[in-house]
Amino acid sequence: MAVKIDLRKAGFEFFSIVVAVVLAMTLTEWRQDYLNKKLAQQSLLNIIEEVQENRRELMEDSAKISQDMAFIDRWLQAQNNASNEDFGVHFSFSFLSKSALEVAKINNSLTYLPNEVNMQIAEVYAAQNFYSGNAIKLFDIMGAMGRAESKENAEAFADKARQLRFHLGLIHNTIKAYLGESQQFLENHRAIPTS
Numbered sequence: 001m002a003v004k005i006d007l008r009k010a011g012f013e014f015f016s017i018v019v020a021v022v023l024a025m026t027l028t029e030w031r032q033d034y035l036n037k038k039l040a041q042q043s044l045l046n047i048i049e050e051v052q053e054n055r056r057e058l059m060e061d062s063a064k065i066s067q068d069m070a071f072i073d074r075w076l077q078a079q080n081n082a083s084n085e086d087f088g089v090h091f092s093f094s095f096l097s098k099s100a101l102e103v104a105k106i107n108n109s110l111t112y113l114p115n116e117v118n119m120q121i122a123e124v125y126a127a128q129n130f131y132s133g134n135a136i137k138l139f140d141i142m143g144a145m146g147r148a149e150s151k152e153n154a155e156a157f158a159d160k161a162r163q164l165r166f167h168l169g170l171i172h173n174t175i176k177a178y179l180g181e182s183q184q185f186l187e188n189h190r191a192i193p194t195s
Helices: 007-080 099-106 115-151 154-188
Strands: none
Touching (some): 007 154, 115 154
16 A cells, blocks of 8 residues: 655645744743843842942941041040040941842842943942951951050050051941942932932
């Protein structure tokens, strides 16, 4: 028995299957691209919210650090005048969050944001890391001051106070840099920075 094959019908069926597979793959890719972009936008919104919260904390720290620096300046001046005023600063260190950035890295959503947005995010978090690194060093200086107060003479303690004042100034300038970077970032993304 001879089987008759209709080549036109077989070609049409083959072509229909190929078109259906390509169409299904294209639709799947479009859907995945849409979901990736949506995830990237949510990650960006989370980062913006985190930056706003970090700004609020650093603005409070900045005011307290300004008071500490003014106190140290007065204390050092008083030491030159042989005053016995007690030394006391109340350094405020905020542990700034970067969890939104970490989540965005874990879910790879940053790869779906434009490169210039990634650069802005990197600059904001680099300033944040610089603040955190310098602020942690300040605790070592304050610990050394506590030991120096009981073991060394007044001039050695005054030297440590000058060192503390220098590092407070460095941290204060770092906060200003972060506030500037984050202000620009928030303005670029039309988020209103909180004061």
